Amino acid sequence: MPFVLWNAPISAIATIATTPRNDALTALFRIPVLFLLLAIAAGLASPARAQSAVADGQKLAFDRGKGNCLTxxxxxxxxxxGTIGPELKDLKAKYPDRNELTAIIFDETKRNPQTMMPPFGRNRILTEQEISAIVDFLQTL
Amino acid sequence: MKARFSLLLGAVSAALVAFALTSPHVVAADKADPVADAKAFQNFFFQKFPNVKHEDFVNGPYSMNDDMKRQWQEKEEFPPYEFALDAGKEMFATPFKNGKTYADCFPNGGIGIRQNYPYFDEKEGKVVTLELALNRCREANGEAPYSYVKDEMASLTAYMAFTSRGKPMDIKIPDDPRALAAFENGKRYFYTRRGQMNFSCAGCHVQSPGERIRAETLAPALGILNAMPIYRSEWSGMGTTSRRFVTCNSQTRAVPLEPQADEYRDVEYFLSYVANGLPISGPGARP
Structure with a gap:
């Protein structure tokens, strides 16, 4: 069953992708279908994706050139x-809304102008996706 | 075209005149007071670290951590800056091609004077650091200047600092509005956030001394230049005050200035002045 579910959308995408585009009209129809199929595929893959996001988030959090949270x-x-910031634990309890964590990483100077924390999002040290992966990781602590 | 250019020129000069007219008022409104600033600066550290002896702040991270201090004291028996010190002593005594020496460029033959640098040169209207004075001495005697960041410059300043060890930092701000402006400019540079990390010098060295960034202990800003130049294990070699400023900027992803740029000279003036009274401890060794 999972095989069928996985393979059907993928082969459908492949079919669409390889179908010669004869006219604008059919192309117009194809686009929403493609998005729908992609959305289904993404939905199916979500547990695996979440796991890899946590792993990516941890990597980014420890990487000196990226999040470098460990410093x-x-x-x-x-x-x-390091010792400058508070220990990162129980963060899901402290910040039930992940948007709060995202906002802190994006630009903590908005909440606390005296903070040492670099504005990772505002100054483009991390991308939105990278911040999101770090938030996923932080929520597991 | 010509008319447009002169119009632009007129606008720019009007703006400059307006700036010149208003800026003294701004300074007056700020009421620059270096004496009060130095007192407040020192008291901040004395109160934050009541157990650290005042003269110990010049030993940077070692003043913040007893274990590190013990290790360092053992290391001081065979200090890693010794080769630079010996080289500096020899260089200092070796005449230039014209027969003159460094001693001819400095008061008291350059011995025991490091605590008076940087000073404000009223003829030039700018801050003159020891590194700058050394290269000017070389150039005045027909020699090529040295790199400001390491090697020979570190050796020469290591030797000159060594002859001043224990002497209290003694920086003067003459009664000259330009000297006061240089001090204020250095202070502004020190407290201003910059670069991708959005750090100021003060963030690490006033707000967070004694804290660790990973395994490294942050040094207090008070007396931080008294130990210059330093052997840094991280650099695997010696570095000058110029090197310290440039690497601080680049490590925090800010754009470093040229060594001995006006702003670096001013920040050295500010930091040295607020350390007045604390002993010279250079050359130093740091992790």
Whole structure:
């Protein structure tokens, strides 16, 4: 059953992609169908994707050239953490709304002008997707 | 075309005149007071770290952490800056091609004077640092200037600092509005956030000294230049005050200035002045 579910949309996409585009009219119909199929595929893959987002988020959080969260925060699983910021734990309880965490990473100076925390989103240190992956990871702590 | 150019020129000069007329008022409104600033700056650190002896702040991170301090004290028996110190002593005594030496360029033959640098040169209207004075000395005697960041410059300043060890920093701000402006400009640079990380010098070295960034302990700003130049394990070598400023900027993803740019000279003036009274400890060693 999963095979059928996985393969059907993929082969459908493949069919659409390889079908020669003869006229504008059929192309117009194809686009929403393609999006619908992609959405279904994404929905099916979501548990696996969420898992890889958490792993990506952890990587980004520890990477010196990216989030580098470990430089200032104690984080479970990270060696030699810094001490400037608070320990990152129980974050799902502290920030039930993930948008709050996203906002802090995007630009904490908005809430606290004195903060040391770099505005990762505003200054484009991290992309929106990267911030989202880090939030996924933080919510597991 | 010509008319448009002169119109533009007129507008620019009008703006300049307006700026010149208003800027003294701005300074007056701020009531620059270096004496009060230095007192407040020192008291901030003395109160934040009541257990640190005042003269110990010049030892940077070692003043913040007893374990690190013990390790450092053992290391000081065979200090990593020793080769630079020896080289600097020899360079200092070696005459230029014209027969003159560094001693001819400095008061007291350059010995025991490091605590008076940087100073405000009223003829030039700018801050003159020790590194700058050394290269000017070379150029005045027909020698090529050295790189400001390491090697020979670090060796020479290491030797000159060593002859001043223990002498209290003694920076003067003459009664000259330009000197006061240089101090204020350095202060502004020190407290202004910049670069992709949005850090100021003060964020790390006033707000967070003693805290760690990963394994590294942040040094207090108070007396931070008294230890210059330093051997840094991170650099695998010696570095000058210029090197410290440039790498601080680049590590926080800000655009570094040229060594000895006016703003760096001013920030050195500010930081040295607020450390007045604390002993020279250079050359230093840092992780």
């Amino acid at each position: 200032c925060h104690v984080i479970k699983g990270g060696d030699l953490p």
